[in-house]
Amino acid sequence: MSVSDLRGRFEGLFERDITLVLAVLGVIYLAYILSGVVFGYGLRGQLNSVANLTFYIGVFGMLALALNLHWGYTGLFNIGIIGFMGIGVYVTALVSKPPVAEGGAAQVGGFGLPLFIGIPAGVLVAGLFGLLVALPALRLRADYLAIVTVAFSEIIRFTMMSRTFQTYTVPDTIDLWLFTVDPTADTVGLGGGGGLILNYTDPLEALLRGLFLWEPYLAFIAFVQRNFIPNNPKPVIDGVAYGIVLLVGVGLFYLLLTRTGQSPFGRVLKAIREDEDVANALGKDTDRFKLTAFVLGAALMGLGGILWYSGRGSVTPPSFRPNITFFVWIALIIGGAGSNTGSFLGGAIFAGVLYQGPRYFKNLVEAAFELGSAPRNFGEAMAGFASLDPMPFVLYTLDSISQLRLVIMGVVLIWLMHNRPEGLLGHRKETASTVDLARPGSAESSGKPSAADGGEER
Amino acid sequence: MSETNESTPATETAATDEESPPATDGDQPTGSSTETDLTKLVKDDPEAHTGDETDRYAPLEVEGLRKEFGGITAVDDVSFDVEEGTLTGLIGPNGAGKSTTFNLITGMLEPDEGTVRFNGEDITGLEPYEIANQGLARTFQIARELEEMTVLENMMLAPKGQIGESLWRSVMPFTREAVRDQETEQLERVWEVLDFFEIDHLADEYAGNLSGGQRKLLEMARALLTDPDMLLLDEPFAGVNPSLEKRLLEHIHELREQGYTFLIVEHDMDLIMNNCERVIVMHQGRILKDGTPAEIKESEEVIEAYLGGEV
Numbered sequence: 001m002s003v004s005d006l007r008g009r010f011e012g013l014f015e016r017d018i019t020l021v022l023a024v025l026g027v028i029y030l031a032y033i034l035s036g037v038v039f040g041y042g043l044r045g046q047l048n049s050v051a052n053l054t055f056y057i058g059v060f061g062m063l064a065l066a067l068n069l070h071w072g073y074t075g076l077f078n079i080g081i082i083g084f085m086g087i088g089v090y091v092t093a094l095v096s097k098p099p100v101a102e103g104g105a106a107q108v109g110g111f112g113l114p115l116f117i118g119i120p121a122g123v124l125v126a127g128l129f130g131l132l133v134a135l136p137a138l139r140l141r142a143d144y145l146a147i148v149t150v151a152f153s154e155i156i157r158f159t160m161m162s163r164t165f166q167t168y169t170v171p172d173t174i175d176l177w178l179f180t181v182d183p184t185a186d187t188v189g190l191g192g193g194g195g196l197i198l199n200y201t202d203p204l205e206a207l208l209r210g211l212f213l214w215e216p217y218l219a220f221i222a223f224v225q226r227n228f229i230p231n232n233p234k235p236v237i238d239g240v241a242y243g244i245v246l247l248v249g250v251g252l253f254y255l256l257l258t259r260t261g262q263s264p265f266g267r268v269l270k271a272i273r274e275d276e277d278v279a280n281a282l283g284k285d286t287d288r289f290k291l292t293a294f295v296l297g298a299a300l301m302g303l304g305g306i307l308w309y310s311g312r313g314s315v316t317p318p319s320f321r322p323n324i325t326f327f328v329w330i331a332l333i334i335g336g337a338g339s340n341t342g343s344f345l346g347g348a349i350f351a352g353v354l355y356q357g358p359r360y361f362k363n364l365v366e367a368a369f370e371l372g373s374a375p376r377n378f379g380e381a382m383a384g385f386a387s388l389d390p391m392p393f394v395l396y397t398l399d400s401i402s403q404l405r406l407v408i409m410g411v412v413l414i415w416l417m418h419n420r421p422e423g424l425l426g427h428r429k430e431t432a433s434t435v436d437l438a439r440p441g442s443a444e445s446s447g448k449p450s451a452a453d454g455g456e457e458r
Numbered sequence: 459m460s461e462t463n464e465s466t467p468a469t470e471t472a473a474t475d476e477e478s479p480p481a482t483d484g485d486q487p488t489g490s491s492t493e494t495d496l497t498k499l500v501k502d503d504p505e506a507h508t509g510d511e512t513d514r515y516a517p518l519e520v521e522g523l524r525k526e527f528g529g530i531t532a533v534d535d536v537s538f539d540v541e542e543g544t545l546t547g548l549i550g551p552n553g554a555g556k557s558t559t560f561n562l563i564t565g566m567l568e569p570d571e572g573t574v575r576f577n578g579e580d581i582t583g584l585e586p587y588e589i590a591n592q593g594l595a596r597t598f599q600i601a602r603e604l605e606e607m608t609v610l611e612n613m614m615l616a617p618k619g620q621i622g623e624s625l626w627r628s629v630m631p632f633t634r635e636a637v638r639d640q641e642t643e644q645l646e647r648v649w650e651v652l653d654f655f656e657i658d659h660l661a662d663e664y665a666g667n668l669s670g671g672q673r674k675l676l677e678m679a680r681a682l683l684t685d686p687d688m689l690l691l692d693e694p695f696a697g698v699n700p701s702l703e704k705r706l707l708e709h710i711h712e713l714r715e716q717g718y719t720f721l722i723v724e725h726d727m728d729l730i731m732n733n734c735e736r737v738i739v740m741h742q743g744r745i746l747k748d749g750t751p752a753e754i755k756e757s758e759e760v761i762e763a764y765l766g767g768e769v
Contacts, residue, residue, distance in 0.1 A: 256629060263628030263637060264620040267607075271615050274604035281564065281598075282616050282684055283590035284623070292625050338606070429608060429664075434622060434638045437610040439649050439658070 017341045020425075024345055028352035029053070035364045044229050044236055051239030056355055058246025059308045061347035064331040065253045065340060066300035072337035073261055074293045075273030077146040080133070081328050083153030084126045084298045085305025086320040090160065090190060092122035092306050093315065096200040099185045107197055108167050108189040115206040119306055126302020127295045129156075134294040138287060153322060159190065160317040166192035195316030203310050204242050217241070242311055249307055250344060253300060258340050258430075260296070267432035269293055270338075327355065330409055333416060336423025339430055346423060354409050362401045374399035515542045517688055517719055518594070523562055523572035525555075532558040534743040536572070540688070545710065545720045547730035550740035551763070556723045557599060559740070560692055564596045565589040577687065591618060595686035599693045599723075601673035605666030609657065609676060612665050613648040614641070616683035648683065655679045655709060671702040678709070688719040695726060707733060731755065739763075 032053050036046045063081060070076040096118030097110025129152075137148040159165060167189035190196070201209075208214040224233045260266055268289045271279040279286050309315050327350065335346020365371070374395040375381045384392030397404065416423070431437060516539035523536040533555040540546045550556050561567040563574050565586040573582045581589050590596075604612050622628045622637035652658040655675045660668060665676060674694055681689055694710075695703050711733075714720060724730050730737055731751040739747040739754060741763045747754055754760055 259629045259634070260625065263634075264614075264622030264641065265625050265628045267611060267615050268623055270607055270611065271604050274606060275602050277566070277586070278598070278602045278604060279615070280586040281566075281590055281596050282680065283587050283618055284615075285585070285587050289623075296625065429662075431608065432611055433614055433641060434628070434634060435641045435645060437608075437614065437645060437648075437661070439661070440642070440646055 021341065021345060021348075025057075025348060028057075028348065032352070032360065035360050038364055039367050044233070047236045047240055051236065051243045053352060053356060054243030055239070055246060056351035057348045058243060058250055059304060060328065060331050060351040060355070061250040061344045062246070062253050062304040062307065063301060063328040064335060064343040064347035064350075065250070065257050066297050066304060067328050067332050068337060068340060068343040069257055069260065069269075069293055069297040069300070071332065072339065072343065073266060073269040073273060074290060075142065076138075076290060076294055076297075077142045078149045078294070078297070079146050079322070079325050079329070080149030080151075080153035081301050081325040082305075082320050082322055083149070083156040084130060084301035085308065085324070086153070086156050086160065087129050088122040088126045088302030088305040089309045089315055090122075090196070091125040091302075092118040092310055093196045093198055093200075094188055094190075095121045097196070098199060100187055108187050108191050109185055110188055110200070111183060111185045115200060115203055115310075116210060118200070119203075119303070119310075122306050123299050123303045126305070127299030130295040130298025131291065133298075134291050138290045138294065150322060150325070153320070153325065157317050157320045160195075160320065161193045162190070163192055165190040193317060195314055197314045198310060198312060202238075203307075204238055204245065207245065208241075246307060249303075250347075254340055254344060257300075261340060261430060261432060263432065263434050265289070265292075270432050273338075327409075330354070330413060333413065333423055336426030339423075339425040341430075342423055342425030345425060349424075354405065354412065358401045358405045358408060362398050365398060371395055371398075516540060517542050517577050518563070518721065519573075519575040520559075520563065521573050521575070523559065523574070524570050525558055525562055525567060526570055531743050533562060533569075536740070536743075536745055538738050538745060538748055540719060540721050541736070542719050543714060543717055544736060545714050545722065545734045547734035547737045548721060548723045548740065549725070549727065549730050549737060550746075553742075554740040555743040556740055557692060558743075560596070560690060560723055563589075564594065564690060590684060590686075593685070593687035594690065595681040595684045595688070596690040597674075597677045597681050597692055597694060599696065601670065601677045603665035603668065603673050603676050603680075605664065607665055608661070609652070609663055609665055609668070610648065610661045612676060612680055613652065613683055614644060616680045617644050617647070618685055620644070651679050651683055656705070671698045674698055674702075674706065675709075678706070682713070686718070688721070689713075691720060691722045693723055693725065695724060695729060703729075 029050065032049055033046060036049050039045070041049065063085075067078065067081060070078045092115070094110050095113050096115050097108075097112065099112045100107060100109030133149060133152050137145045140148065167187050169187055170183050170185045200206075205214065208217050221234050221237050224237060229236065261269075268279060268284050268286075271282070271284065272286050272289060276286050279289075309319065328347075331346040331350035332343055333346070334349055335344065336342030372391075372395065375384075375392045378396065381393045381396030384390060518540040520539065521537045523533055524531070525533040536555070536559055548556050548559070558567065562569045562572075565581070565584050565588070568583050573580055575581065576589070576592055576594050579592065581592060581594070584592075604615070607615075621640055622634075627633040628637055649658065649661075652661055655678065657672060657675050657679065660672060660676075665673070668676060678689075678691070678694065691710075694706060698706065707729075710720060710722075722730070722734070731754070734751065737747075737749065737751050737754045738745060739757075739760050746763055747757045747760050749757075
């Protein structure tokens with residue numbers, strides 16, 4: 001009887017989470033599709049817009065979840081997210097790029113191994129760098145860890161740009177103690193300021209081939225081409241399919257991190273966040289827990305980076321500036337640190353509203369009203385006020401909306417800090433335990449689920 | 459105040475025996491008595507506690523402890539031992555070095571000189587978690603509960619040897635079953651201890667929402683769940699109202715009856731004098747006097763240094 005009660009309670013909770021997530025996603029997607037209608041998009045345009053939105057929801061969702069493990073659970077102030085992402089991408093590229101003959105093209109090559117080796121290698125190396133950063137830094141207080149991580153991510157970016165690592169000639173044979181390796185690669189490297197061309201198999205194609213779904217997928221594209229989108233539908237369908245892959249990725253991140261959080265391991269992480277001395281006094285080797293959590297989070301950030309950038313034709317060091325780190329932080333703060341559901345929700349809202357939203361808003365306004373061309377500079381924009389005409393200013397504002405995005409984010413952050421510092425789903429009791437903690441064998445305590453998840457504010 | 463120390467703990471515990479078993483039993487849905495369950499937590503042979511009073515085994519031995527903070531000697535050549543199954547009080551004016559001594563014993567600070575031995579093993583300079591795992595649990599002067607965790611989470615955190623504290627065991631599908639089994643088992647004990655301290659009605663509350671006294675109870679309950687041989691309580695009665703103070707004392711006496719050993723740092727002279735079998739007085743980093751409450755009260759040095767000649 002109590003088992004079914006517990007099950008009902010669990011499902012009730014699950015349902016509410018699901019409802020909330022679906023509602024938010026529904027509103028965001030609906031807004032995008034409706035604005036697509038206003039723009040007069042055809043099917044192709046709509047799919048493109050949806051695919052783009054899904055991509056950013058996916059990557060920000062994943063990264064916010066990974067950051068939640070660091071900050072929300074363990075209280076580790078990591079502002080070097082982009083560094084781990086960059087390591088993931090670059091290592092994957094090095095391992096999987098096809099080899100280039102020595103002295104051939106100006107571009108550097110890689111080891112030509114398939115992506116299913118390259119991606120795990122990228123994740124692994126990101127995790128190893130997590131260990132490297134964490135080992136000396138975890139003994140430091142939170143704010144010092146933050147300095148170490150942000151410095152680390154900049155070191156990574158400068159290493160990518162460095163001439164020293166630009167190209168490296170691989171010897172024809174490498175002697176390893178007992179056996180000799182003959183690598184296929186001749187020149188490898190980080191490509192310097194020019195970045196790397198990611199000329200390996202498209203990750204989506206590699207995945208679908210691995211699942212033996214490539215042929216059906218091509219057949220599906222041919223079908224779409226015959227019936228819906230006559231000219232070259234593949235890039236659009238690819239975008240949508242990759243979006244779906246990313247959402248599955250988010251699901252896996254969520255599953256892994258929820259299991260991590262709802263366990264004795266996660267309980268110790270929470271205790272470290274609250275008061276490390278107490279956790280220590282209760283016999284927990286907090287350094288070990290912090291290290292494990294940091295490495296896992298860093299590896300997941302590496303994977304997030306790989307999924308973000310590896311589908312593009314190339315990567316360059318400027319993509320790995322710290323601003324993405326702060327975007328992920330904003331996403332987590334919106335969603336609510338400490339809650340996995342909240343992290344994903346924050347990622348989705350950030351991607352849909354703050355990251356992509358302003359540009360859509362601008363297009364929407366431009367499509368709805370016939371507006372003249374915007375003034376070229378701020379002076380011209382202000383000149384309108386002299387004749388009590390605000391239009392130049394409005395146009396100018398609208399025209400610079402992608403620069404204003406950061407201002408909008410800042411305003412949202414300040415508002416959140418004042419009015420809801422715990423985020424949308426912060427301060428929820430995502431109880432860190434594998435089992436229900438109600439008094440065993442009592443129906444009475446399981447009958448008050450309201451006490452368990454009120455989203456109480458302090 | 460004129461009572462001798464021998465009679466006072468005895469009367470306290472007698473009162474405890476009369477009052478608390480019905481109270482705790484009333485909250486037990488399983489019907490099993492809290493007292494028997496808690497006794498199970500004590501690893502030692504119960505025979506050991508009934509032995510000769512004068513020659514008891516001393517699990518905690520502190521010898522020649524010394525700690526300097528930039529030229530100021532906070533703790534200077536402190537040596538004492540705490541006998542098994544006793545309630546020992548550590549008193550002294552502010553800045554006498556009591557809390558520093560505590561931190562030196564529990565590994566929060568490393569001594570410059572001296573040794574700490576627990577159950578015959580040298581634990582000097584070990585990490586706090588290693589010392590806790592040896593069976594020496596502590597509470598903090600200002601109750602440090604984990605605010606944004608529920609009371610239940612706080613309690614579930616404490617037990618030692620949780621297999622689910624390994625990440626892969628908690629995450630992998632098959633090993634997670636074993637973690638669940640262990641947690642289910644642990645949960646029963648958690649509820650027993652919650653009942654014992656009568657804070658079971660707060661189980662779902664965030665620890666940060668508890669009152670000061672409730673936090674003290676939670677902290678002691680949590681420390682108890684680490685399965686310790688000995689508990690070091692740093693000012694457990696500070697900021698606690700008289701009725702809760704009485705309750706806390708009852709719990710302490712009850713636990714002591716069951717074989718737990720206590721070392722208590724406290725400011726309240728009367729409280730220590732009336733409840734402890736032995737009192738250690740610290741002054742300016744040194745041990746001024748070590749003896750029974752009666753001896754302490756008669757000691758000229760103590761009266762001068764600490765009591766200001768009032769008693």
